[in-house]
Amino acid sequence: MAQAMIDLAHLAKKFGDQTVLKDINLTVNAGEIVGLIGPSGAGKSTVIKVALGMEVANGGSAKVFDTVMPDRKLLGRIGYMAQTDALYDDLSGEENLKFFGVMKGIAKASMAAEIAHAAGVVDLTADLKKRVAGYSGGMKRRLSLAIALLGNPELLILDEPTVGIDPALRRQIWAELGKIRDAGRAILITTHVMDEAELTDRVALLLGGKVMAFDKPAALKQQYGADTIEDVFLKAEGVE
Amino acid sequence: MRTIAIMNRVLKELIRDKRTLALMFVAPILIMLLMSVIFNTNSTTDVNVGTVAVTRKLNQEMGDIKHVDVKTYDTKADAKQALQDEKIDAIIKKTGNNYELTYANTDSSKTAAVKMSFKNAVTATSIDQLKSALKKSTTGMAKLQAQLMVMQKQQAASTTAATGNAAAAKQAAATKAKSTTTATKSTSQKTPKITNHYVYGDKNTGYFAKMLPILMGFFVFFFVFLISGMALLKERTTGTLDRLLATPVKRSSIVFGYMLSYGILAVIQTVLIVLITVWLLGMEVVGNMVSVVVINLILALVALAFGILLSTFANSEFQMMQFIPLVVIPQIFFSGIIPLDSMADWVKGISYIIPLKYSGDAVSDIIMRGTSIFNEGWNILVLLVFLVVLTFLNIIGMKRYRKV
Numbered sequence: 001m002a003q004a005m006i007d008l009a010h011l012a013k014k015f016g017d018q019t020v021l022k023d024i025n026l027t028v029n030a031g032e033i034v035g036l037i038g039p040s041g042a043g044k045s046t047v048i049k050v051a052l053g054m055e056v057a058n059g060g061s062a063k064v065f066d067t068v069m070p071d072r073k074l075l076g077r078i079g080y081m082a083q084t085d086a087l088y089d090d091l092s093g094e095e096n097l098k099f100f101g102v103m104k105g106i107a108k109a110s111m112a113a114e115i116a117h118a119a120g121v122v123d124l125t126a127d128l129k130k131r132v133a134g135y136s137g138g139m140k141r142r143l144s145l146a147i148a149l150l151g152n153p154e155l156l157i158l159d160e161p162t163v164g165i166d167p168a169l170r171r172q173i174w175a176e177l178g179k180i181r182d183a184g185r186a187i188l189i190t191t192h193v194m195d196e197a198e199l200t201d202r203v204a205l206l207l208g209g210k211v212m213a214f215d216k217p218a219a220l221k222q223q224y225g226a227d228t229i230e231d232v233f234l235k236a237e238g239v240e
Numbered sequence: 241m242r243t244i245a246i247m248n249r250v251l252k253e254l255i256r257d258k259r260t261l262a263l264m265f266v267a268p269i270l271i272m273l274l275m276s277v278i279f280n281t282n283s284t285t286d287v288n289v290g291t292v293a294v295t296r297k298l299n300q301e302m303g304d305i306k307h308v309d310v311k312t313y314d315t316k317a318d319a320k321q322a323l324q325d326e327k328i329d330a331i332i333k334k335t336g337n338n339y340e341l342t343y344a345n346t347d348s349s350k351t352a353a354v355k356m357s358f359k360n361a362v363t364a365t366s367i368d369q370l371k372s373a374l375k376k377s378t379t380g381m382a383k384l385q386a387q388l389m390v391m392q393k394q395q396a397a398s399t400t401a402a403t404g405n406a407a408a409a410k411q412a413a414a415t416k417a418k419s420t421t422t423a424t425k426s427t428s429q430k431t432p433k434i435t436n437h438y439v440y441g442d443k444n445t446g447y448f449a450k451m452l453p454i455l456m457g458f459f460v461f462f463f464v465f466l467i468s469g470m471a472l473l474k475e476r477t478t479g480t481l482d483r484l485l486a487t488p489v490k491r492s493s494i495v496f497g498y499m500l501s502y503g504i505l506a507v508i509q510t511v512l513i514v515l516i517t518v519w520l521l522g523m524e525v526v527g528n529m530v531s532v533v534v535i536n537l538i539l540a541l542v543a544l545a546f547g548i549l550l551s552t553f554a555n556s557e558f559q560m561m562q563f564i565p566l567v568v569i570p571q572i573f574f575s576g577i578i579p580l581d582s583m584a585d586w587v588k589g590i591s592y593i594i595p596l597k598y599s600g601d602a603v604s605d606i607i608m609r610g611t612s613i614f615n616e617g618w619n620i621l622v623l624l625v626f627l628v629v630l631t632f633l634n635i636i637g638m639k640r641y642r643k644v
C-alpha cells in the first residue's frame with residue numbers, strides 16, 4: 001500500500017458546546033485524490049484546519065507525513081487553499097504569488113519559473129500585473145489556487161477550489177490535478193460539485209461528525225444503489 | 241528573510257494606500273499649524289491690568305506698552321472684584337517695596353503677556369530710579385566734599401585740634417553712613433520681591449511649548465496604534481493571516497515584520513513632525529534631535545505592539561475605533577500635559593502604566609532642558625519593558641490562529 005500522507009484517526013473537535021467532529025477516520029495516500037463531501041456545516045473545513053494544525057483536536061490524532069500535527073516546519077510541504085480568498089488587495093497578482101512564495105520558502109532562483117507555471121495553470125498570466133482589488137471573483141479564486149500550487153508541494157489541501165470558476169477552466173484545473181496525482185503527490189479536496197467528486201479516487205462522505213462512507217466513487221454508487229454520487233449524497237443524507 | 245519580506249509587503253500596502261499615508265503625515269502637520277495659528281493670535285491679545293498702590297511711574301510705563309491697558313484701583317478688594325468680573329486679567333499690588341501679582345490665568349497667553357510687560361515696566365522704572373539715586377548720591381558726595389572742605393578749613397583755623405577734630409570725624413562718618421543707606425535703598429529698589437498668584441492652575445498651565453513634545457509623541461502613538469491595529473485586523477478578517485500561518489513562517493517573524501515596517505514609518509513621521517515644529521512653529525530644541533527621534537521610535541513600537549494586541553479583541557474596524565476613547569484619549573490626560581502634581585494619589589498611580597508619560601517626560605527633558613538621552617535611562621527602560629512584554633504577548637497571542 002502507498003504511503004499515507006494524511007492519517008486522521010478518531011479525530012474529535014468541539015467549538016464550545018458544539019461537537020462538530022465526533023470520530024473522523026480518514027487517510028490520504030501518495031498518488032491519489034481524495035474528495036471530502038458533506039452538507040454545509042458538516043465540518044469539512046474543520047477537518048482541514050485540524051489536519052493543518054490551525055485548530056487543535058479535542059481527541060484522536062492527526063498525522064501528516066507521519067508526523068503529529070501541529071508542526072510548523074511541515075507546512076512548507078503542504079499547499080493550502082482556504083475556502084475564502086485570502087489575498088492582499090493592494091498588491092498585484094504577481095506580488096501576492098511572490099510574497100507567499102517567500103513565505104513558503106521557495107528559493108529565489110526558481111521563484112520566477114514557479115510563479116509562471118502556477119499562473120499558467122489557472123490562466124492568469126495576462127493579469128498578473130493587475131492589482132487584486134481589480135480582479136473578478138473567479139480570478140481571485142484562481143489566484144488563490146495558484147498560490148497553493150506554488151513550490152510543487154507534496155500534499156495539496158484545497159477547500160472548494162473551483163467555486164466561481166467557469167467550466168472550461170475547471171476542466172483545465174482538474175487536468176492539472178490529475179497530473180499532480182500521477183506525479184505521486186497527494187490531494188485532499190472538498191467540494192459541493194458532485195461531478196467533481198466522480199473525478200476523485202476516493203470519496204469521503206462527512207455527516208453528523210463522522211465519515212459515513214469512504215470508498216472509490218464506483219464502490220459507493222454500488223453500495224447505495226445509486227447512479228451518481230449526487231444520489232449517494234442525497235440518500236445518505238436521508239433526503240430521498 | 242521572511243521578516244524582511246513581510247516588512248516589504250506591509251510597506252508596499254501602506255504606500256499604495258494614499259489616504260492612510262496622508263492621514264499619518266499631513267494630519268499632524270495640519271493640526272500643529274492650526275494650533276500655532278491659534279496660539280500666535282493669542283500672543284498679541286490685549287490685556288487689562290489692574291494696579292493697586294503702584295507708583296505713577298510704573299503705571300505709566302506699563303500703560304505705554306502696546307496691547308496693555310492699565311486701570312488703577314484704590315483697594316485690593318475693588319481689583320479682585322474687577323478680576324472676577326473679567327474686566328481685568330491681572331492685578332499688580334505693591335506692598336512696601338514688594339509686588340504681588342494675581343493672574344486670572346484662564347488664558348495662559350494673557351498671563352504671559354502681563355508677566356512680560358510687568359517685567360519690562362519694572363526694569364524701566366528701576367533704571368530711572370537708579371539714575372535718580374545716582375544723582376542723589378552724587379549730590380550727597382558733593383555736599384560731603386563741601387563739608388569736608390569746611391571742616392578742613394575749621395581744622396586749620398582752630399588750634400585746639402583734638403576736640404574739633406573728633407567732632408568733625410563724627411559728622412563726616414554720619415554723612416557717609418547716610419549716603420550708604422541711600423545707596424542700599426536704591427539697590428533694594430532694583431530687585432523688589434515679586435510674588436505670583438494664579439486664580440486658575442499654576443505657572444505651567446497650558447503652555448504650548450510644554451505641550452509640543454508630548455503632542456509629538458501623541459501623534460506618533462495615535463496613528464501607529466490605529467493604523468497597525470487596523471492592518472492586522474484586516475489580515476485576520478480577510479483570512480490572509482490564516483494563509484500566512486499555513487506556511488512555515490514563524491509567528492515572531494510576522495510580529496517583527498510589522499515592527500520593522502511601522503518603525504520605518506514612525507521614524508519618517510517623527511522627523512517630519514520635529515522639522516515642522518522647529519521650522520514652522522519655531523520650537524526651540526535645546527537637546528539632541530536624534531534623541532527625540534529615537535525615543536519616539538521606541539514609543540511607536542510600543543504603540544504598534546499595543547495596536548496589534550488590541551486588534552485581536554476587535555472583530556471589525558469599528559470595534560477597533562472603540563479603543564480610541566478607552567486607550568488613546570486617557571493617555572493624553574496622564575501624559576504630563578496636565579500637571580500630575582495636582583492629581584489625587586490614586587489617579588497619579590494610573591500614570592505609571594501610561595507609555596506616553598515616559599516618552600513625554602524624556603522628550604520634554606531633551607527638548608526643553610537639553611538633557612542627554614543617556615540620562616533618560618529610566619524612561620527608556622520603562623518604555624522598553626512595555627515593548628518587550630507587549631511583543632511577547634503578541635507572539636504568544638498568535639497561537640490562537642496557529643497552534644505552533
Ligand SMILES: Nc1ncnc2c1ncn2[C@@H]1O[C@H](COP(=O)(O)OP(=O)(O)OP(=O)(O)O)[C@@H](O)[C@H]1O
Pocket residue numbers: 015020038039040041042043044045046047083
Ligand atoms: N472558529 C469556529 N468557532 C465556532 N464554531 C465554528 C468555528 N469554525 C467552524 N465552526 C462551526 O463548525 C461547524 C462546521 O463548520 P465548517 O466550516 O467545518 O463546515 P463546512 O463543512 O466546511 O461547511 P461549508 O460546506 O459550508 O464550507 C459549523 O457549524 C460552524 O458553525
Ligand SMILES: [Mg+2]
Pocket residue numbers: 044045046083159
Ligand atoms: Mg467549508
